Amino acid sequence: MLKLRNVTKKFGELTAVNNLSFEVSQGQVFGIAGPNGAGKSTLYNLISGLYSFEGSILFNNKDISGLQPHKIAKLGISRTFQIPQTFPSLTIEKSIGVGNYFGSRDGFEPSYVDRIIDFVNLTDKRKKLTGQLNLLDKKMLMIGAALATKPAILMLDEPMAGSNAKEIKSLMELIKRINQDMGITIIIIEHFMKVLTELTERLLIIETGTEICCGDPVEVTSDPRVIECYLGDSHD
Amino acid sequence: MEHKRTAIILAVIWSIVAILPLFFGSTNFIMHILIICLIWSVVASCWDLIMGFAGIFSFGQVAFFVIGAYSSAIISARAGIPPIFAVFMAGIISGLLGVLVGIPCLKLKGAYIALVTFAVHMILEPMLKGDIGRFIGTGGSRGILTIEPMNIFGYAFTNSHPIPYFYLILFVAVICSAIIWLVIRSHWGAAFLALKDAEDFATCLGVSAFKYKLMVFALTSFLTGMIGGFYAHYVGMLSTRMLGIDLFVTLMVILVIGGVGKFPGAVIGAFITVAINEMLSPLGSYRPIILGAMVVILVLLLPDGIIGLIQKLVAKREPMVSPLRNNQP
Numbered sequence: 001m002l003k004l005r006n007v008t009k010k011f012g013e014l015t016a017v018n019n020l021s022f023e024v025s026q027g028q029v030f031g032i033a034g035p036n037g038a039g040k041s042t043l044y045n046l047i048s049g050l051y052s053f054e055g056s057i058l059f060n061n062k063d064i065s066g067l068q069p070h071k072i073a074k075l076g077i078s079r080t081f082q083i084p085q086t087f088p089s090l091t092i093e094k095s096i097g098v099g100n101y102f103g104s105r106d107g108f109e110p111s112y113v114d115r116i117i118d119f120v121n122l123t124d125k126r127k128k129l130t131g132q133l134n135l136l137d138k139k140m141l142m143i144g145a146a147l148a149t150k151p152a153i154l155m156l157d158e159p160m161a162g163s164n165a166k167e168i169k170s171l172m173e174l175i176k177r178i179n180q181d182m183g184i185t186i187i188i189i190e191h192f193m194k195v196l197t198e199l200t201e202r203l204l205i206i207e208t209g210t211e212i213c214c215g216d217p218v219e220v221t222s223d224p225r226v227i228e229c230y231l232g233d234s235h236d
Numbered sequence: 237m238e239h240k241r242t243a244i245i246l247a248v249i250w251s252i253v254a255i256l257p258l259f260f261g262s263t264n265f266i267m268h269i270l271i272i273c274l275i276w277s278v279v280a281s282c283w284d285l286i287m288g289f290a291g292i293f294s295f296g297q298v299a300f301f302v303i304g305a306y307s308s309a310i311i312s313a314r315a316g317i318p319p320i321f322a323v324f325m326a327g328i329i330s331g332l333l334g335v336l337v338g339i340p341c342l343k344l345k346g347a348y349i350a351l352v353t354f355a356v357h358m359i360l361e362p363m364l365k366g367d368i369g370r371f372i373g374t375g376g377s378r379g380i381l382t383i384e385p386m387n388i389f390g391y392a393f394t395n396s397h398p399i400p401y402f403y404l405i406l407f408v409a410v411i412c413s414a415i416i417w418l419v420i421r422s423h424w425g426a427a428f429l430a431l432k433d434a435e436d437f438a439t440c441l442g443v444s445a446f447k448y449k450l451m452v453f454a455l456t457s458f459l460t461g462m463i464g465g466f467y468a469h470y471v472g473m474l475s476t477r478m479l480g481i482d483l484f485v486t487l488m489v490i491l492v493i494g495g496v497g498k499f500p501g502a503v504i505g506a507f508i509t510v511a512i513n514e515m516l517s518p519l520g521s522y523r524p525i526i527l528g529a530m531v532v533i534l535v536l537l538l539p540d541g542i543i544g545l546i547q548k549l550v551a552k553r554e555p556m557v558s559p560l561r562n563n564q565p
Contacts (some may be wrong), residue, residue, distance in 0.1 A: 036411075066442070068439070069436075078441070095430070099441040102441055148441075
């Protein structure tokens with residue numbers, strides 16, 4: 001469904017993403033992890049069209065390299081951001097409406113917007129300005145607006161960051177429902193290994209923009225190279 | 237609800253303005269002031285749409301106004317096109333120039349857009365005064381001294397009888413404010429606000445920054461250019477003095493008093509600013525100092541202008557929502 005071939009991104013002398021190639025299949029929950037500064041969010045910025053890059057990205061066998069972000073969104077790739085981005089001037093209803101009106105190939109469907117608002121549990125706050133929301137609600141809103149575009153792939157950037165155990169549990173349930181009930185392929189960047197091993201089918205570990213390993217999450221998390229890149233040398 | 241409130245405020249403002257000639261119709265000077273208020277209210281509202289709503293720090297609004305004024309005067313004089321059509325053509329010329337200015341601004345943010353658009357303002361005066369200007373009929377440094385008055389179906393709107401022109405401009409101002417209101421409440425308006433608040437997120441949701449930013453440049457410069465044309469046919473003469481700092485500052489004061497991004501604050505701001513300006517006229521050269529001090533005080537006391545104050549007062553009257561509700565997952 002999504003294929004990255006030899007994708008490289010350089011900022012001057014710094015190579016943020018280095019010759020990365022991987023593939024995400026339809027319906028999969030694909031995890032990406034790595035230490036801070038590994039290039040995970042940069043990778044999302046490349047896939048979503050915010051940055052230019054070398055190499056190619058194919059989505060449903062169509063080369064989307066060089067396409068503008070709004071065109072990529074319209075093709076069916078949506079995303080959230082690590083630091084919650086909302087539209088403080090707009091209400092929840094309008095914000096999610098923006099996703100549906102501009103991002104969905106089916107055009108604006110108010111009933112679908114209502115469904116999404118309900119899905120992300122924001123019905124009683126739908127008339128509130130998004131600047132007034134707490135962190136969890138802001139994350140829910142980002143996910144809701146992204147879902148309103150009716151994506152085929154949803155890329156989540158550290159959705160659990162700053163959340164407590166109860167919130168993590170409800171976010172995990174939500175992600176499972178998005179994947180299983182709505183049939184949306186998920187790519188998730190996360191630092192919580194427990195979340196990744198429980199949610200994902202495949203896990204990619206990167207460090208300084210380079211692939212360390214990719215495969216079954218349980219095997220990947222016990223790989224000595226992964227332990228080393230997170231914790232330094234192992235001492236067992 | 238917010239949009240309904242805006243429509244109600246607009247309806248009240250325009251209704252009050254519409255009956256003002258009943259009280260001041262016999263005084264040409266006051267009618268002239270009211271016409272100028274209406275014209276500035278359109279220019280300031282357009283500026284508010286691009287700066288306050290779309291978050292694009294364009295400082296080219298006066299330039300587009302002057303381009304519209306000169307274009308309409310030249311088109312009607314040189315091509316013999318009736319002024320009522322010339323003002324629309326002037327709007328189109330300003331709109332196209334707005335798009336041309338907007339294109340390089342797409343790659344820029346904040347203060348850099350202000351610099352580029354203000355550069356347009358700065359180069360306009362030497363252009364209008366220079367050889368290019370004289371060639372197209374701007375009259376160079378002398379300006380244009382005779383501009384055909386507005387004429388609709390054989391009825392000439394002259395500035396010696398300002399009441400008919402007042403209602404004509406009021407009609408144009410109502411149409412312009414209705415267009416701005418419709419844009420703000422539409423999905424276009426949501427796109428402008430989304431791009432202002434979080435451009436990356438907005439584009440990742442499918443909003444084309446290119447399309448909507450150019451759209452706001454085109455619309456605001458079109459309306460500003462068109463009202464510039466109406467201004468030219470009203471005053472009957474033009475010079476590059478309009479590009480001086482006075483008009484620029486007046487429009488800024490209008491925005492500050494009305495509230496940036498608080499449409500229809502700019503409409504209210506136009507009437508208040510012009511009224512204050514006239515009341516301070518006996519102070520002569522001290523007027524700008526007093527006006528400047530007032531702006532500083534207003535910015536400190538009312539950062540969101542008159543409309544912001546009204547919103548706060550309304551919010552106080554509405555029942556409070558328990559903050560605990562906001563923390564529920």
